[in-house]
Amino acid sequence: MYPWLQTTYNQLATRKQENKLHHALLLQGPSGIGKTEFVKQLATLLLCAKSVNGQSCGQCQSCLLQKAGNHPDNHEVMSEKQIGVDQIRDAIKKLSGSAQLSGAKVLIIHAAHSMTESSANALLKTLEEPTANTYLLLVTNKAERLLPTIISRCERIAMPVPTFAQTSAWLIKQWPEPVDEEFIHLYANSPLSLLNELQQEQSVPYADFKRGLEGLMTQQINPSKLANDWQTQVEKLLKWLQFWLHLQVKKSPQLSPQLWQLHQEAIQAVKRVRNPGVNKVLVLNQLLTDISLLKSH
Ligand SMILES: [Zn+2]
Structure with a gap:
């Protein structure tokens, strides 16, 4: 059990x-x-x-x-x-x-x-x-x-939802390799999905996701390139972005008004791509563009 x-x-x-x-x-x-x-x-x-x-x-x-x-x-x-x-x-x-x-x-x-x-x-x-x-x-x-x-x-x-500590403790027994703590937070309330994500051959591993964002913030990668790289999993990556922005809001109080707005935008984007007929890559591209502009202010 x-x-x-x-x-x-x-x-x-x-x-x-x-x-x-x-x-x-x-x-x-x-x-x-x-x-x-x-x-x-x-x-x-x-x-x-x-x-x-x-x-x-x-x-x-x-x-x-x-x-x-x-x-x-x-x-x-x-x-x-x-x-x-x-x-x-x-x-x-x-x-x-x-x-x-x-x-x-x-x-x-x-x-x-x-x-x-x-x-x-x-x-x-x-x-x-x-x-x-x-x-x-x-x-x-x-x-x-x-x-x-x-x-x-x-x-x-x-049915009780596990805490972060319970999920981490359980995960160590299921997955011997180290896992990014952020990634555990991302799926902390859904440990079976977390394990599933790790077991699956991920087309965009979380480390690549973070590297991509870093490149975006330092203007090394342009948003449309990233949106294109991530086009097969737009829904999932928008959820990751929503989560990541939520973390950034907590981490960087000085940027928080802008980050907060981006976080709201991400929430909307997650909802928007559920509608049929929406150009998902375009939605992702827009959000990535807005994130890339964050530090140039
Ligand atoms: Zn029996």
């Missing part, structure tokens, strides 16, 4: 042990903090026939099936785009019979906010009157998109 989720996990495990766990949980929190892994481990615990001290035993038939990914009483619904009503009806049908392994039944709904309105309505009755020994685990990073009727029938569990 990820260290920052351990306390939440223990609390749920204790309540399960005391038979005080709500049958419908809404696990909500931003992406990149480990919700998927969390809900899988929770499901394994709920299904385990011989759990000890809030831990699944890892050895019973249920745990072994779960490990192999084919437990007959563990049902999951997910979708790339929208969770359709048929997916929900299918899942509910599977829950209606008795458990194959005579234990609990679990239904996990990943990205629950992507249920259509009719999917959500199809789920309501089951949320209200679940079949015996059934747990419904809804996971979301966009709880605000869920119907209020769904939310009100679940117990909301806010």
Whole structure:
């Protein structure tokens, strides 16, 4: 279990042990903090026939099936785009019979906010009157998109976001090479995204990003050259720029009015490139141009 989720996990495990766990949980929190892994481990615990001290035993038939990914009483619904009503009806049908392994039944709904309105309505009755020994685990990073009727029938569990210290400590074990502290700050609240960024073959590593900015500020590199070099990842680099400007505001109080304005511009740029049809490189180029003018005042 990820260290920052351990306390939440223990609390749920204790309540399960005391038979005080709500049958419908809404696990909500931003992406990149480990919700998927969390809900899988929770499901394994709920299904385990011989759990000890809030831990699944890892050895019973249920745990072994779960490990192999084919437990007959563990049902999951997910979708790339929208969770359709048929997916929900299918899942509910599977829950209606008795458990194959005579234990609990679990239904996990990943990205629950992507249920259509009719999917959500199809789920309501089951949320209200679940079949015996059934747990419904809804996971979301966009709880605000869920119907209020769904939310009100679940117990909301806010998944904690790790601190910078927790992310750094965890990262050392996952990634042996030194990582720029700024880069950790950039993704501190989303450690899985951070690791993913490091593992991916980055077309623009953070060190190159900083070098590019340095060149820009000292007029060694012109903005359009940089915008062109970074054109394949404009969205990401605009977010990096937004973050970097935020850091500079804190670091250089004497420049802060200008930096603050640039930071606002970066926030707008991040939003603007989400619209289809926008020339993203042009947006990036504009921001880089404005940054390059910073020190010539
Ligand atoms: Zn077990």
